[in-house]
Amino acid sequence: MLEIMNLKKYFNKTKAVDDISFKVEKGEILGLLGPNGAGKSTTISIISTLLKADAGKILYKGVDIEKEPKKIQNELGFVPQEIALYPSLSGYDNLKFWGRIYGLKGDKLKEKIKEVSQIIGIDKRLNDKVEEYSGGMKRRLNIGSALLHDPEIIILDEPTVGIDPQSRKHILDSVKEINKKGSTVIYTSHYMEEVEYLCDKICIMDEGNIIAKGTKEELIESISAEEKIILQVENITGKMIENIKKIPYVDKIAYIENEITIKKKGNNVDYSEILEAVSKNQGHLTSMDIKKPDLEFVFLALTGRALRD
Ligand SMILES: Nc1ncnc2c1ncn2[C@@H]1O[C@H](COP(=O)(O)OP(=O)(O)OP(=O)(O)O)[C@@H](O)[C@H]1O
Ligand SMILES: [Mg+2]
Incomplete structure (x- = not known):
C-alpha cells in the first residue's frame, strides 16, 4: 500500500x-x-x-x-x-x-x-x-x-x-x-x-x-535473546545446583553468591520443579524473576543504549 x-x-x-x-x-x-x-x-x-x-x-x-x-x-x-x-x-x-x-x-x-x-x-x-x-x-x-x-x-x-x-x-x-x-x-x-x-x-x-x-x-x-530465570537463594549448595541442572528445560545454569541464573530451552516450563530443587536442598528462596527479552532489550543490544535515554 x-x-x-x-x-x-x-x-x-x-x-x-x-x-x-x-x-x-x-x-x-x-x-x-x-x-x-x-x-x-x-x-x-x-x-x-x-x-x-x-x-x-x-x-x-x-x-x-x-x-x-x-x-x-x-x-x-x-x-x-x-x-x-x-x-x-x-x-x-x-x-x-x-x-x-x-x-x-x-x-x-x-x-x-x-x-x-x-x-x-x-x-x-x-x-x-x-x-x-x-x-x-x-x-x-x-x-x-x-x-x-x-x-x-x-x-x-x-x-x-x-x-x-x-x-x-x-x-x-x-x-x-x-x-x-x-x-x-x-x-x-x-x-x-x-x-x-x-x-x-x-x-x-x-x-x-x-x-x-x-x-x-x-x-x-x-538478537537471539532468551528468557532467563533469576533466583535469589540463601544457602546455595552444589547438590542443589546439580538437581536444578537435571531438570529437562534447564539449558545452562550459573551462580554467584546468592544468585542463580538459569537459561532455559523450549517453552515447556514448570517453575515448581526449580522451587522443589531449592527447598529439598534446604535452600531459602527470597525472590524469583523471569526476564523475558523485549523490544527494549533489542534496542539495547543494537545500540548499547536504553531506549529512553
Ligand atoms: N524543522 C527542523 N529544523 C531543524 N532540525 C530539525 C527540524 N525538524 C527536526 N529536526 C531535527 O531532526 C532530528 C529528527 O527529528 P524528529 O522530530 O523527526 O524526531 P522524532 O523521532 O520525531 O523525535 P521525538 O520523539 O522527540 O518527537 C532531530 O535531531 C531534530 O532536532
Ligand atoms: Mg516526533
Missing part, C-alpha cells in the same frame, strides 16, 4: 532521516519506535506530504506521492504530535470544523461526529468546551478529528505522550478498533510496550536510520 524507498531529509548538518526504506501493507498497524530525535516525525511528515524529502521516493498504491500528492492526501488521516484544536469551542464544534474541511456536511456530518465520538469515548462530553477537557480527552479529540472522513490510512504521532494510563489505554484500544474497521495505521512512539501491544510490524529508528524491522518475535529472535 505504501512503499518508502531510500528516503533522506537533512536539516543543515542534522541527518534527521538518513536513507530509510520500509513498506506498509494494507490493513496492518506499523509501529515506528525510537527515542527523541530518531526521525519519526520527520518521516511521517514526508509521508503526509507536509514536508519534502531531499532524496528518495514514496509510492502510495503505486503512485509517486510527490507527483500526485492529492491521492494520499484524500485518503489520509494525520494526527500530529501537537494538539490542533480550538479550546473555546465545544468538542462537537471542533469535530464539525474538521468534518467540513474534509467536505462533509448535513446528516452525513452529524452521523460521522456521533460515530467518531463513540470510538474515542468522548460522546458524553461532546457539548463541553475543549478548554474544560482533561489532557487525555484533548488527545482523544485530536485523534477523532482525523477520523471523520473514513481515512484508508491513519498516521498518529506519539498520541499518548503526557497522559494518564486510563486515557492511554483508551487511545490504544481506539486505534485497534479503527484498524479493525479497515484502516491501515502508522503509529510512532518511544514506548515499547505500546508498540508491542498494537503493532503487527515494527521499525526501530535511531539517529535517522532504521536499525531493525520485523514483527516483535522476529526482532527478538534477531
Whole structure:
C-alpha cells in the first residue's frame, strides 16, 4: 500500500532521516519506535506530504506521492504530535470544523461526529468546551478529528505522550478498533510496550536510520535473546545446583553468591520443579524473576543504549 524507498531529509548538518526504506501493507498497524530525535516525525511528515524529502521516493498504491500528492492526501488521516484544536469551542464544534474541511456536511456530518465520538469515548462530553477537557480527552479529540472522513490510512504521532494510563489505554484500544474497521495505521512512539501491544510490524529508528524491522518475535529472535530465570537463594549448595541442572528445560545454569541464573530451552516450563530443587536442598528462596527479552532489550543490544535515554 505504501512503499518508502531510500528516503533522506537533512536539516543543515542534522541527518534527521538518513536513507530509510520500509513498506506498509494494507490493513496492518506499523509501529515506528525510537527515542527523541530518531526521525519519526520527520518521516511521517514526508509521508503526509507536509514536508519534502531531499532524496528518495514514496509510492502510495503505486503512485509517486510527490507527483500526485492529492491521492494520499484524500485518503489520509494525520494526527500530529501537537494538539490542533480550538479550546473555546465545544468538542462537537471542533469535530464539525474538521468534518467540513474534509467536505462533509448535513446528516452525513452529524452521523460521522456521533460515530467518531463513540470510538474515542468522548460522546458524553461532546457539548463541553475543549478548554474544560482533561489532557487525555484533548488527545482523544485530536485523534477523532482525523477520523471523520473514513481515512484508508491513519498516521498518529506519539498520541499518548503526557497522559494518564486510563486515557492511554483508551487511545490504544481506539486505534485497534479503527484498524479493525479497515484502516491501515502508522503509529510512532518511544514506548515499547505500546508498540508491542498494537503493532503487527515494527521499525526501530535511531539517529535517522532504521536499525531493525520485523514483527516483535522476529526482532527478538534477531538478537537471539532468551528468557532467563533469576533466583535469589540463601544457602546455595552444589547438590542443589546439580538437581536444578537435571531438570529437562534447564539449558545452562550459573551462580554467584546468592544468585542463580538459569537459561532455559523450549517453552515447556514448570517453575515448581526449580522451587522443589531449592527447598529439598534446604535452600531459602527470597525472590524469583523471569526476564523475558523485549523490544527494549533489542534496542539495547543494537545500540548499547536504553531506549529512553
Ligand atoms: N524543522 C527542523 N529544523 C531543524 N532540525 C530539525 C527540524 N525538524 C527536526 N529536526 C531535527 O531532526 C532530528 C529528527 O527529528 P524528529 O522530530 O523527526 O524526531 P522524532 O523521532 O520525531 O523525535 P521525538 O520523539 O522527540 O518527537 C532531530 O535531531 C531534530 O532536532
Ligand atoms: Mg516526533
